[in-house]
Amino acid sequence: MKIINLSDNQSVINQYLAEIRDTEYQQSRQLFRNNIRRIGQMMAYEISKVLSYKPREVTTPLGTAHIDLPSDDILLATILRAGLPFHEGFLDVFDHAANAFVSAFRMYTNREHTEVGVHTEYMASPTIEGKTLIIADPMLATGGSMAATYEALLKTGKPAALHIACVIGTDEGIDIVRQAVPDDTTLWCAAIDPGMNEHKYIVPGFGDCGDLCYGEKL
Secondary structure (H helix, E strand, O other): OEEEEHHHOOOOHHHHHHHHHOOOHHHOHHHHHHHHHHHHHHHHHHHHOOOOEEEEEEEEOOEEEEEEEEOOOEEEEEEEOOOHHHHHHHHHHOOOOEEEEEEEEEEEOOOOOOOEEEEEEEEEOOOOOOOEEEEEOOEEOOOHHHHHHHHHHHHHOOOOEEEEEEEEEEHHHHHHHHHHOOOOOEEEEEEEEOEEOOOOOEEOOOOOHHHHHHOOOO
């Protein structure tokens, strides 16, 4: 699996990351969601650079323009609910893409809330057969949700290519995903943090993305 950490190169993404990590900035859900979306837009642009292209002719009022256009059949998948603003950023760029949604959420399996399992209960997706599949989820902590989502999507077919996109990941989560996906998969991260706390939240991270976007849950 190829790993591309966008933080290895300086860009305005660093500003968006700094803001969503900041506890004062997080007081506005709208601002938080907007930055998650903007990171999605920029990551989609970076992914667009490695897609396949074919020459096309476009008729203008004054002649014909020869332009190379993307030829991949893209399917954007996300994990509910935290992935929605990130997904929207990708959809702003890949506006002709098909879409898939999977409900995969963590469940603590012990009283101390230190061991985590993943439960998948809902999926809405077209076939992924032959598609360029992009799975976008802001947090790659344990990697369990991402691995479960990919496994669920495989029930509809086999993709031609797989890209996994996250805002922040951990080495532990990356290792779990690496075992679950094909070797030619590309993982895109805006940042990779050192690890997780005892409750399996990324440190320093920025907290629970779903809660920060949409409010706390029971």
